[in-house]
Amino acid sequence: DAGVIQSPRHEVTEMGQEVTLRCKPISGHNSLFWYRQTMMRGLELLIYFNNNVPIDDSGMPEDRFSAKMPNASFSTLKIQPSEPRDSAVYFCASTGGRNEKLFFGSGTQLSVL
C-alpha cells in the first residue's frame, strides 16, 4: 500500500489567496484526520471524519478553514482567504480500526507570505 498521500508537499502563496490541500487515505480506512503542526502550538487536531462524515470540527480555527470528504478515498482542507499565521505543516492521517494506530501522510508545508 502506498500509505496516506498528501499533495502538494510544499505550497507557497500570498496572503488573501485560496489554498487547497489534498489527502488520499489508505484504502479501506474509515476515519480521516487533519492536523496542523507549528513550533508554537505543536500538533493540533483540526477536524476528523468517520465514514466520510465530519464528526468533530471543534479544532478548526475559524470560518476561513473548511474541510470536505466527498468519498472514502479523498479529502480536502481549504483556507480562504489565507493569512501569514496559517503557515504551518498540515498533516492528514487515517485509520481503519478503533483509531488506536494512526497512519500519517508526509505533510504539506504551507507558507503564506
Add this chain to the structure above:
Amino acid sequence: GNSVTQMEGPVTLSEEAFLTINCTYTATGYPSLFWYVQYPGEGLQLLLKATKADDKGSNKGFEATYRKETTSFHLEKGSVQVSDSAVYFCALLYSSASKIIFGSGTRLSIRP
C-alpha cells in the same frame, strides 16, 4: 479535560546513553497510551502503545510502562543511537472518544 504533558526539549545525548522522556496524562477513566515518533521531513508513526494499567509497550529497544498510580507513561531506551534522533510525541486515546490527543513533542538529538 483530557490532556498530555511531556518534558520540553530539546534533549541532547551522546550515543549509547540512557534515555528517558517523561510523559504524564490527565484523563477520566482508562485511556490507551501511545508514543509516536516523527523523523525529519516525515509524518508521525506509531512507536509503541499500552492499553491498560501495568502494560508495557516496547519496540525498537524503546519501552514505556502504563502507570495508573502516577498517571505516567515515560519513554525509555537503554542505549540510544544517532538514528534515534527525532521528535517523540506522547498521546492518549480516551475510550469513549474517537480522537487521539498528542503532547507537544520532545525533540531528541543524539551525538555520535
